[in-house]
Amino acid sequence: MVQNLTMRNQSERYQISEVQQDSRKLVLNWADGHQSRFHYIWLRDNCYCSECGDPRHGEKHFHVINVPEDIKPLSVDWDNDQGLKIIWSPDGHRSVYEPQWLRLHCYSTTERENRLHTPILWDREIATNLPLLAYEEVKSGDIGKLQMLESLRDYGICFLKNVPPRLGELESVAQLLGPIVESNYGRVFDIVITPEESRTSVANSGRRLMPHTDDAYQDAPPGIIFFHCLIASNDGSGQSIFVDGFELLQRLRQEDPEGFKLLSKYELCFRKRYDARIDMQTCEPIIHLDSRGNLKRVRISNLFAAPLDMPEEVIEPFYAAYRKLMRLYADNRYWLQLQLQPGELVVFDNYRILHGRTEIEMTNQCRHLRHCCVDRDYLHSQLRLLTHRLERT
Numbered sequence: 273m274v275q276n277l278t279m280r281n282q283s284e285r286y287q288i289s290e291v292q293q294d295s296r297k298l299v300l301n302w303a304d305g306h307q308s309r310f311h312y313i314w315l316r317d318n319c320y321c322s323e324c325g326d327p328r329h330g331e332k333h334f335h336v337i338n339v340p341e342d343i344k345p346l347s348v349d350w351d352n353d354q355g356l357k358i359i360w361s362p363d364g365h366r367s368v369y370e371p372q373w374l375r376l377h378c379y380s381t382t383e384r385e386n387r388l389h390t391p392i393l394w395d396r397e398i399a400t401n402l403p404l405l406a407y408e409e410v411k412s413g414d415i416g417k418l419q420m421l422e423s424l425r426d427y428g429i430c431f432l433k434n435v436p437p438r439l440g441e442l443e444s445v446a447q448l449l450g451p452i453v454e455s456n457y458g459r460v461f462d463i464v465i466t467p468e469e470s471r472t473s474v475a476n477s478g479r480r481l482m483p484h485t486d487d488a489y490q491d492a493p494p495g496i497i498f499f500h501c502l503i504a505s506n507d508g509s510g511q512s513i514f515v516d517g518f519e520l521l522q523r524l525r526q527e528d529p530e531g532f533k534l535l536s537k538y539e540l541c542f543r544k545r546y547d548a549r550i551d552m553q554t555c556e557p558i559i560h561l562d563s564r565g566n567l568k569r570v571r572i573s574n575l576f577a578a579p580l581d582m583p584e585e586v587i588e589p590f591y592a593a594y595r596k597l598m599r600l601y602a603d604n605r606y607w608l609q610l611q612l613q614p615g616e617l618v619v620f621d622n623y624r625i626l627h628g629r630t631e632i633e634m635t636n637q638c639r640h641l642r643h644c645c646v647d648r649d650y651l652h653s654q655l656r657l658l659t660h661r662l663e664r665t
């Protein structure tokens with residue numbers, strides 16, 4: 273019964289019941305009561321007939337500068353099976369639009385809201401219900417792999433168990449998502465704590481690392497990060513810390529909206545100088561929002577923050593907001609803190625999740641994590657491909 277109702281709603285959603293025209297737009301009323309309004313310029317620009325484009329590859333051959341200023345239809349005709357047909361003035365070009373395609377691209381406020389992905393925010397309580405999968409499930413089929421991708425999309429993080437603690441396995445997991453990207457630490461980076469290694473990166477020292485996003489000093493920091501544990505400390509030191517950056521920003525937004533605005537408006541510079549080999553710097557707001565004010569990306573790194581470079585009158589209010597945010601990050605009520613064990617792997621979105629670790633005794637030489645990165649584009653590409661493939665089976 274419920275299924276029948278859902279099917280009916282789905283079909284009503286894609287059934288046009290009435291079409292009206294005004295001087296600049298086409299107004300479509302749908303069988304489920306929704307109304308869409310499509311501007312003529314938008315419709316003409318998005319014609320994918322074989323002359324104008326190729327919807328299979330999302331390619332557009334028609335050029336928007338060729339839409340006449342006074343574009344309007346000579347005729348409009350529709351039928352839910354054949355689609356919406358428009359013959360355009362003045363050149364008589366003929367366009368056909370599938371009702372389902374139109375509904376899926378409707379830019380009314382409600383449909384744009386529906387298409388928006390809402391992340392699931394979390395704090396330390398996530399420890400009681402970790403997004404955790406067995407590696408066998410992920411590598412053996414589309415469903416397990418999709419679960420991993422959905423965890424990354426929804427929680428920004430996913431844990432895998434049973435990834436054999438040996439060299440080469442990290443690369444196999446990462447390549448399930450996409451090609452490994454070389455970072456300034458190399459293609460695969462061994463985080464091994466020894467006195468010699470501490471000279472190459474702070475990650476290889478025993479120092480406690482406050483939660484941060486990686487490589488904040490790069491224009492495009494690495495997107496998806498993997499840590500694979502080969503050997504754990506045997507004294508309980510070097511525990512991993514993960515923090516949902518979006519959860520904390522949401523809190524800051526509620527507690528101090530003005531401070532939140534400052535951190536999303538003014539750029540903070542991040543810089544890394546190293547060994548006369550690297551001198552990277554970029555200036556970006558800590559909080560990156562989309563045009564609707566939704567959180568898109570966070571960039572936090574106390575380690576690489578450069579001196580503030582902003583108008584004099586902003587220095588003090590900016591510091592006030594920045595310190596408030598940093599106090600939230602330093603509050604371990606928001607920390608997921610755990611000891612990664614050999615065979616465990618964590619993958620997370622570096623544009624949302626902060627990571628850190630507790631101090632490691634330098635006398636303890638056994639902790640060994642391996643690290644690599646994949647572009648975020650592959651996460652979303654794989655999500656679309658797999659969702660589409662599974663819906664069709």
Ligand SMILES: [Fe+2]
Pocket residue numbers: 484485486627
């Ligand atoms: Fe890091």
